[in-house]
Amino acid sequence: MKTRIFWSSAIYAALGAAALFGASTPLAKALLHDTPPVLLAGLLYLGSGIGLGLARLARDRSWCIPTMPRAEWLWLLLAIGFGGVLGPLALMLGLTFTPASTASLLLNLEAVLTAVLAWVVFHENADGRIVLGMILIVLSALLLALPGSSDVASLNWGSSLVAAACLCWALDNNFTRKVSATDALFVAGTKGLMAGVVNVGIALWIGVNWPTAPFIGMAMVVGFLGYGVSLVLFVLALRGLGTARTGAYFSTAPFIGAAIAILAFGEPTSWMFWAAVLLMAIGVWLHLTERHEHMHMHVPITHTHPHVHDSHHRHTHDFSWDGNEPHTHEHAHTPITHSHPHYPDIHHQHRHT
Template identity: 40%
Template sequence: MTHHYGYVGALLAAVLFGVSSTLNKIALRDVHPMVVAGSIYLTAGVVLMLLRFTPIKERLLRRLEFKVKTQGSFSRRDLQILALVVLFGSFLAPIFFMFGLERTTAVNASLLLNTETLFTVLIAIAVFKEKAHRRGVAGILLILIGAVVVSTENLGAVQLAENLIGNILVVLAGFFWAVDNNLSKLLSLKRDLLLVTSLKGLLGGTALLGLAFLLGIPMSVPLGSLPYVLTVGAFSIGFSIVLFLFALREIGAMRTGAIFSTSSLIGAFFAFLVLGESFTALKAFFGVLMLSGVYLLSAE
């Protein structure tokens, strides 16, 4: 087995997460954003925790063990890291993004959310001393440039000087998710990735729904929205995070974070197929650019 399985894991995680934007859009027609966020994280936690008590668990965990030696037990330090991961990635980041989105335009939010990739790379290099050679740096730049164009419907409509508070909140959300990505690398060394992911979903989802309840937000999820919430929770959050953690273990936060941003390309294409949203030749070109960046990273 080679390190390339880490790149496959990162791409599969991006595919699963990429389709969530379209499914979430459908669910958001009738459900409050905070309730959607809390419900999908809680669903991920419940599904993966139940999966741990089936024969599939060992078969799946064996398939996720390749070149890196894993750890079986959890120390007090691991639990502290898990608490920070839940705080930054499953609670603060979704809240800051939601309130930021309320105070800025969708175009600004789509563009600025790409700071997650930039922050992930910078933290991985500055704090965790991950390294990339020229080819790897070129690949990351191609992915980031492509993500900016693909995730932004109309670059001419970007107005960063306006809606400043909302823009700052979105950037902070990107930073918190980047911190989550890098801290999660430490937890990715655990053999039981199902346990790590399920705890992240259960704790984050419970906290988000608890806050929504305290704020008096309607908690109901119509029957028509339920399939979308359950699908996103189980696959786009649950199994996507498991694959993301596997990729972190194999190839590090810098490469995983960069490759995961291809989810914007998958999301745009899936929205085109399902919702009839535009997928222009320009987006297709920069999508190919992103995939070229992934190739450069994997061939480094």
């Protein structure tokens, strides 16, 4: 029961991340009218980093760096470079040539590229249902590039840049998966702060004019919610669902972004646009209704992360514990073989035959 609740929390976290990020895309499109892409990307991530940093200070009453293996620091730096610097810059540039509704749906490519990298490079398991869902999402994204699918006649530099942003974030998602057991506020806050400083620094170096204080505040609020809080929820989902499944849940974000762009900004649509929406919806549904269960073996592992005492956490404590869950401390897992529904979370990284 505790494990099922943990999975449900991870699913809600993924959907919450999708809702916040999806809403940020048309809002960022609107903000682009008043500032260059590189500066807006920097402000969005600065808002994320500063906001999450203040949240950590309020939670911990101090600023302490969690203990991480050296290899995890490398994964975090790679995630920051691709996801915090290159990804948002490509998206902001792409939005200057692409309608927000079309860009929002093209962002579904992130889920596909995330899954392909997770399966091919990082050896996360996949079955026919998941692959079919991803194929439908790819077809829907390709449909958007056909003439008449939106007010953009064909695939152009704008949509190519949005696709490049998706690839950057797909790499970022798989790199972040490697550090998902670490404090999510620290991971997301560090990424936001470093990425924000780099992008704002580039903007100042090329001589971009600084916007007004109200505009800066608005951009940073959008960044805090759409990039900061969204990323915290995404890291929590990675911890419980694995990379490909989290990406699938997160692929609901473009529907939210497209709906806001159409309803709030009156952007035109066509029957091909709605056909793409239908294909994406079916693809996401296939992921949401997945059930994965088989006999599997857990190898010994020692790590630190928030947990409850479920079937995977039957350790004793060598310290005083008040019985509250979830709680965080270093703990060891002994070998166990059993069968139950599961996702490729931080405890289920086994191979499949």
